[in-house]
Amino acid sequence: GMLYEMADFLAHPEALEAQCRGFLQRVLTRFGAEGASLRVLDPEDERLHLVVAEGLSAAQLDSPQCLRAHGCRCGSVVAGDAPVVWRDLRSEGPRRVLECARNGFNALAVFRIASPQGVLGSYALHFREDPHLSAADSQLLETLGMQLGTVLENARLAARQRLLAVGEERKLMAQGLHDSLAQSLNFLNLQVQMLDKALQQVPHPG
Numbered sequence: 001g002m003l004y005e006m007a008d009f010l011a012h013p014e015a016l017e018a019q020c021r022g023f024l025q026r027v028l029t030r031f032g033a034e035g036a037s038l039r040v041l042d043p044e045d046e047r048l049h050l051v052v053a054e055g056l057s058a059a060q061l062d063s064p065q066c067l068r069a070h071g072c073r074c075g076s077v078v079a080g081d082a083p084v085v086w087r088d089l090r091s092e093g094p095r096r097v098l099e100c101a102r103n104g105f106n107a108l109a110v111f112r113i114a115s116p117q118g119v120l121g122s123y124a125l126h127f128r129e130d131p132h133l134s135a136a137d138s139q140l141l142e143t144l145g146m147q148l149g150t151v152l153e154n155a156r157l158a159a160r161q162r163l164l165a166v167g168e169e170r171k172l173m174a175q176g177l178h179d180s181l182a183q184s185l186n187f188l189n190l191q192v193q194m195l196d197k198a199l200q201q202v203p204h205p206g
Contacts, residue, residue, distance in 0.1 A: 002030055006144055010151045021052040023148050024123065028054055031137065035105060035126035037061070040152070041078050041119065048078065048121065056126065060103045078112065078122050100126055107131055109138075111145040115153035123148075 009022055020038050028036040035055035039048035053061055100108055107127040113120045123145060125131070133141075 002026075002140065003143060003147070006147055010147060016152070016155055017051060019151060020148070021054075023144075024052055024054055027123070027141070027144060028125065031109075031125055031131065031133070031141070032127075033109075033125035033131070034128050035100075036124065037126070038113070038121070038123040040113070040121035051121075057103050060099045078119050104128060109133060109141065111138075111141045113145045113149045113152065115146070115149040117153055120149050120152050120156075 006023065006026060009026065010019060014022075024036045024038050027033075033055075035053070037053040037056055038051050040051055041048055050061055105126040105128055107130050109125040109127070109131065110122055111124075112122055125141075
């Protein structure tokens with residue numbers, strides 16, 4: 001089924017953006033969504049950073065409402081709410097018009113991207129009409145988010161290890177440079193001492 005197909009796709013070593021785009025396109029096609037977006041959480045500033053999107057306008061993607069982890073529906077699952085499908089977005093009234101409703105979407109399904117270490121972001125499917133997702137569909141979408149979360153967590157760990165390796169290499173190079181300079185200074189000091197001794201042995205005139 002789809003879980004096996006997605007696992008097979010995510011197992012191929014591609015750039016993360018390409019993996020996220022492929023993930024989103026497959027989910028969008030499978031569930032008949034008209035739009036989709038995938039965002040990752042920056043734990044430092046609690047902002048959701050857009051990685052890839054399909055079928056959404058620039059105005060929708062750049063909305064400040066969509067950038068904060070606590071600012072809108074896409075961020076609410078990151079902040080702890082259960083994955084859920086929201087329907088009748090256009091009927092919520094003018095006080096809280098969602099950007100997706102402004103852009104013609106009337107239903108939204110949002111799911112976590114998570115690993116055993118924690119929540120890394122969320123992905124959303126945008127529908128013009130009620131998608132009629134079943135409980136089994138929601139469970140599948142949640143499991144797919146965990147598949148992607150494991151891939152992202154592994155990539156993050158690999159990047160951290162590379163940074164540590166680079167830092168260790170720089171430390172070794174700095175130590176080597178320090179040792180080399182120390183050796184050169186010792187040699188110069190020895191030369192100065194020998195020169196000083198030689199000068200003392202030169203007979204003075206008269």
